[in-house]
Amino acid sequence: MLENYLPVMVLIGIAFAFAIGSVVMSRLIGQKKPSAVKLAPYECGMPLLSSVQERFSIKFYIVAMLFILFDIEAVFLYPWAIMFKRLGIFGFIEMGVFIVILLVGFIYVWKKGALEWEE
Amino acid sequence: MTPEVLTLSNSPLLFTAAMLAKILVAFTVTILIVAYATWVERKVIGRMQTRMGPTMTGPKGLLQPIADGLKLFFKEDIIPAEAHTFAFILAPMMILAPAFISIAVIPFGGDIQYTYDGVTYLIPLQVTDLNIGILFILAMAGLGVYGIVLAGLASNSKYSLLGGIRSTAQMISYELAAGLSIVAIFMLSESLSLRDIVAAQQGPLWGLEALSFLPNWYVFTQPLAFGLFVISGMAEINRTPFDLPEAETELVSGFCTEYSSMKYALFFMAEYANMVTVSAIGATLFLGGWAGPFYSPINFLIKVFAAMFFMIWIRATFPRFRYDQLMTLGWKILLPLALANIVFTGVAVILWQ
Amino acid sequence: MEAILFYLTALVAVVAAFFVTKCRNPVNSALCLVTNFICLAVFYVMLEAPFMAAIQIMVYAGAIMVLIVFVIMLLNLGTAVKSRYTHGLAAGGVLSVLMLLVATVFLGKGSATATGGEVTSELIQSYGHTELIGRAMFTDFLLPFEIASILLLVAIIGAVVLSKRKV
Numbered sequence: 255m256l257e258n259y260l261p262v263m264v265l266i267g268i269a270f271a272f273a274i275g276s277v278v279m280s281r282l283i284g285q286k287k288p289s290a291v292k293l294a295p296y297e298c299g300m301p302l303l304s305s306v307q308e309r310f311s312i313k314f315y316i317v318a319m320l321f322i323l324f325d326i327e328a329v330f331l332y333p334w335a336i337m338f339k340r341l342g343i344f345g346f347i348e349m350g351v352f353i354v355i356l357l358v359g360f361i362y363v364w365k366k367g368a369l370e371w372e373e
Numbered sequence: 374m375t376p377e378v379l380t381l382s383n384s385p386l387l388f389t390a391a392m393l394a395k396i397l398v399a400f401t402v403t404i405l406i407v408a409y410a411t412w413v414e415r416k417v418i419g420r421m422q423t424r425m426g427p428t429m430t431g432p433k434g435l436l437q438p439i440a441d442g443l444k445l446f447f448k449e450d451i452i453p454a455e456a457h458t459f460a461f462i463l464a465p466m467m468i469l470a471p472a473f474i475s476i477a478v479i480p481f482g483g484d485i486q487y488t489y490d491g492v493t494y495l496i497p498l499q500v501t502d503l504n505i506g507i508l509f510i511l512a513m514a515g516l517g518v519y520g521i522v523l524a525g526l527a528s529n530s531k532y533s534l535l536g537g538i539r540s541t542a543q544m545i546s547y548e549l550a551a552g553l554s555i556v557a558i559f560m561l562s563e564s565l566s567l568r569d570i571v572a573a574q575q576g577p578l579w580g581l582e583a584l585s586f587l588p589n590w591y592v593f594t595q596p597l598a599f600g601l602f603v604i605s606g607m608a609e610i611n612r613t614p615f616d617l618p619e620a621e622t623e624l625v626s627g628f629c630t631e632y633s634s635m636k637y638a639l640f641f642m643a644e645y646a647n648m649v650t651v652s653a654i655g656a657t658l659f660l661g662g663w664a665g666p667f668y669s670p671i672n673f674l675i676k677v678f679a680a681m682f683f684m685i686w687i688r689a690t691f692p693r694f695r696y697d698q699l700m701t702l703g704w705k706i707l708l709p710l711a712l713a714n715i716v717f718t719g720v721a722v723i724l725w726q
Numbered sequence: 727m728e729a730i731l732f733y734l735t736a737l738v739a740v741v742a743a744f745f746v747t748k749c750r751n752p753v754n755s756a757l758c759l760v761t762n763f764i765c766l767a768v769f770y771v772m773l774e775a776p777f778m779a780a781i782q783i784m785v786y787a788g789a790i791m792v793l794i795v796f797v798i799m800l801l802n803l804g805t806a807v808k809s810r811y812t813h814g815l816a817a818g819g820v821l822s823v824l825m826l827l828v829a830t831v832f833l834g835k836g837s838a839t840a841t842g843g844e845v846t847s848e849l850i851q852s853y854g855h856t857e858l859i860g861r862a863m864f865t866d867f868l869l870p871f872e873i874a875s876i877l878l879l880v881a882i883i884g885a886v887v888l889s890k891r892k893v
């Protein structure tokens with residue numbers, strides 16, 4: 255079992271070594287002339303109006319929350335999908351009930367306007 | 374004597390050697406494709422807009438990617454004073470590494486036979502065959518999202534934060550659509566292993582001799598899933614017309630606004646590496662993997678290149694989406710269609726049996 | 727070899743978990759939490775449960791962490807919290823010592839590991855871990871699975887009700 259994951263570990267090592275190596279290389283050979291203005295956050299060349307104290311639309315939060323919930327639904331779908339032919343019509347009905355219940359939730363979200371971005 | 378599949382227990386030395394060779398080949402080829410995809414993209418888009426594209430560096434501008442890379446190496450590496458230093462440096466690596474790690478489970482060719490010590494071994498041309506295959510790729514895609522969040526959060530700049538939060542919302546929405554669109558494939562293949570999925574796509578369509586002029590690729594069986602996967606795959610990796618995170622006119626450069634030098638190059642490479650990965654996944658799941666008339670890795674590369682050319686073509690053709698259109702497309706069109714496709718496939722398979 | 731990998735991962739997991747609570751900057755805490763999740767995924771792989779490992783990264787590191795980071799962004803917690811919190815330190819210490827005691831006593835008896843279930847290592851190798859989970863979930867544990875969908879439905883409605891001003 256673990257031998258299948260050995261190449262993955264090697265590849266993780268190589269990928270990170272490549273990324274770290276190129277950053278370190280550029281750090282070493284690139285020029286370094288820092289100044290206060292250069293190190294300030296970018297704001298179209300103007301002096302900073304305010305620091306990052308922005309407030310975000312709650313919609314991003316709703317999207318993240320809905321993503322978790324539907325992601326969990328997808329997680330239930332994967333084992334079902336590969337067992338589907340072996341479970342037969344009974345398995346299909348089980349998953350049908352599951353999807354219909356979640357579809358009710360999806361329709362609720364839709365009707366309540368949580369998916370609207372125009373306003 | 375029938376050849377046996379090479380494992381760590383039946384020949385540790387050969388297994389290690391084959392593993393390292395496969396990893397190095399896959400990694401190097403991916404990096405080369407990433408480097409030259411930038412050149413091809415500039416050339417192709419140039420031609421489509423009746424320009425020449427790069428011509429000055431080397432014959433037909435062939436040395437352009439190398440020149441770009443070298444230039445970025447010598448640029449000043451700026452870490453903004455207000456940035457969270459560690460997370461700022463980690464973010465580009467967190468985006469690039471998962472893109473490269475995903476290639477581990479993709480079969481890029483059929484099995485080759487190799488005789489060592491009088492025993493014939495069967496070496497699969499795939500870095501490793503995990504039985505959770507596609508879930509591994511989805512997990513890596515999830516980690517890639519985290520890199521973007523981190524870049525936005527660590528930069529401590531308005532544009533980065535806005536770009537980061539926008540692209541995160543976009544990527545998670547389309548990750549869902551992509552994840553659900555391929556469920557129908559697993560219902561047919563009965564496996565999550567990419568090796569088994571390629572094996573299930575051999576032979577004539579639906580096993581019918583009358584249809585033997587068409588291969589049993591899932592693009593013919595599951596055209597809707599293929600369409601959904603193409604759209605959500607392109608949105609997932611922020612390709613035009615879904616490149617909202619980099620909408621220059623509104624957000625400067627999105628989450629990579631504050632990045633410079635090689636760290637910026639890592640973001641850039643990650644975009645193209647993701648393009649390679651998504652093309653490879655698409656070719657494996659829908660286009661029969663390495664199957665085809667030529668030597669198997671060549672077939673696979675042709676399919677990957679065709680998919681990448683399609684993405685470049687789309688970029689030259691379509692304008693960018695508006696953010697509300699993007700979210701509407703993801704949640705109100707792709708998601709219900711993916712669910713409908715699963716139910717439809719289920720009914721069809723039950724009736725067929 | 728496997729033991730070394732286990733102890734190394736366990737060390738990283740414990741240190742990361744400690745720094746989740748110790749770090750004053752929420753960004754650092756979030757990073758440590760992700761490290762901890764990845765270590766848990768490695769444990770699942772070592773326990774021959776690759777499906778759980780993939781789900782661990784997909785759902786926890788990919789989805790739940792994104793939500794947590796969104797909360798950090800929404801609440802403007804990006805800058806370090808200045809004050810030091812000490813409440814709950816004593817209770818936490820006592821609890822962890824108790825946990826350690828229970829674990830030591832439990833492991834010392836050795837009876838917990840004596841009985842094995844019907845799912846063996848060989849069965850996982852031949853039949854596949856995801857297939858086993860699918861078979862168990864859709865035959866023996868059908869009711870919990872359907873109840874999970876109700877739970878998800880409640881969570882979806884709750885998310886919308888809490889975040890929309892006008893319902």
